[in-house]
Amino acid sequence: MIGQAIFSLLFLxxxxxxxxxxxxxxxxxxxxxxxxxxxxxxxxxxxxIAYPLEKLIWTxxxxxxxxxxxxxxxxxxxxIVKLAQxxxxxxxxxxxxxxxxxxxxLLKTGVELLAYRYSRDKIEQILHxxxxxxxxxxxxxxKMLYNMARLAPALGLAGTIISLIRVFGHISDPQxxxxxxxxxxxxxxxxxxxxxxxFVPLSNKLREFMDQNELQMDIVQEGILDLFDQExxxxxxxxxxxxxxxxxxxxxxxxxPKLVLLPSHEQAK
Numbered sequence: 213m214i215g216q217a218i219f220s221l222l223f224l225x226x227x228x229x230x231x232x233x234x235x236x237x238x239x240x241x242x243x244x245x246x247x248x249x250x251x252x253x254x255x256x257x258x259x260x261i262a263y264p265l266e267k268l269i270w271t272x273x274x275x276x277x278x279x280x281x282x283x284x285x286x287x288x289x290x291x292i293v294k295l296a297q298x299x300x301x302x303x304x305x306x307x308x309x310x311x312x313x314x315x316x317x318l319l320k321t322g323v324e325l326l327a328y329r330y331s332r333d334k335i336e337q338i339l340h341x342x343x344x345x346x347x348x349x350x351x352x353x354x355k356m357l358y359n360m361a362r363l364a365p366a367l368g369l370a371g372t373i374i375s376l377i378r379v380f381g382h383i384s385d386p387q388x389x390x391x392x393x394x395x396x397x398x399x400x401x402x403x404x405x406x407x408x409x410x411f412v413p414l415s416n417k418l419r420e421f422m423d424q425n426e427l428q429m430d431i432v433q434e435g436i437l438d439l440f441d442q443e444x445x446x447x448x449x450x451x452x453x454x455x456x457x458x459x460x461x462x463x464x465x466x467x468x469p470k471l472v473l474l475p476s477h478e479q480a481k
Contacts, residue, residue, distance in 0.1 A: 220260040227253050231374045247398035250371035251406055255363045263356055271353035275414060278421035288319065288428055289452045292435035295323065296445040304329075318342060318429055322436030332440050339433050346429075350422050354415060361411035368403015372396050431456055 231250055259268065291314070299307045308327040314320040318339060325335045375396030431452050438448045 216265060217261045220257045224254055224257040224261075227257070228370075228374065231371065243395045243398060247368075247371055247395075247402050250374070250399050251364055251368050251402040254367040254370075255360050255406070258363050258367070259356060259360055262359070263352075267352060267356060270349065271356055271418075274350065274353050274421070275418060278417050285428060285431065285456055288431060289435070289449060289456070291319065292432070292439070292452065293445045293449045296435075296439055296443070296448050299326075299439055300442050300445065318432045319436070322432065322439070326436070326439060332437065335440060336433070336437060339436060343429050343433070347422075347426075350418070354418050354422065357411055357415040357418060361407045361415060364407040364411060365400075365403040368400040368406075371399025371403070375399065427456065 227250055231246060256268075295307060295310060298310060304327060307323065311320060311323055311327070314323060321342060322335065322339055325338060330338070375392070375398075379392040379396060434455060435448065435452055438451065443451075
């Protein structure tokens with residue numbers, strides 16, 4: 213982490229050094245590339261000073277999952293009901309064989325705990341801890357995007373100031389000042405655009421994805437405990453569908469208390 217922070221700091225310094233010494237006299241590809249390098253490159257470098265690279269990669273994967281995610285609540289409930297039917301009629305061994313058909317995640321972990329014959333309290337405790345760990349990981353990703361949204365406009369302003377310093381230090385003809393001012397404002401433009409069109413919407417998308425998975429993981433935990441109690445599959449379906457509808461409405465209500473139930477780290481890989 214120390215080596216990464218030093219490298220990111222040196223990279224950020226190199227960006228500013230190049231920006232001070234690169235001569236740009238007109239609008240074009242080079243001027244746009246320089247402004248984008250200051251804003252985007254500087255934002256990434258500053259982020260890597262505070263967060264490890266693995267967190268940035270994890271955030272990218274989580275965002276991909278948020279856009280690829282489809283409505284999985286019904287299929288999750290169907291899987292739980294199917295497992296309940298197998299466990300109630302055939303016993304623990306056929307249920308254990310179903311593990312190969314389950315994707316990595318909280319549901320598979322819960323079925324494994326059932327197969328290993330953990331107590332009900334122990335199963336509830338382990339599932340809660342795993343969900344809490346996943347929640348903290350996703351909260352870190354959300355904070356990272358939020359900080360990047362704050363950094364981009366600041367670095368855009370810094371790029372504009374750098375351009376103005378270079379212009380006022382070398383300009384000889386005041387008539388060319390307007391053209392140089394347009395180039396200087398490119399950094400501010402990219403900073404505002406990246407913050408409000410890229411990082412803020414991505415942060416909101418990630419928050420929506422996290423809320424949906426909080427609900428889904430709560431359904432999974434409740435279903436695993438019902439499996440342990442060997443409740444009737446029809447009763448489980450009715451209970452989980454009612455819970456999903458009730459919590460889905462509270463999820464959209466203002467002031468809803470935050471849950472700690474999110475997908476596991478392995479599921480997002």
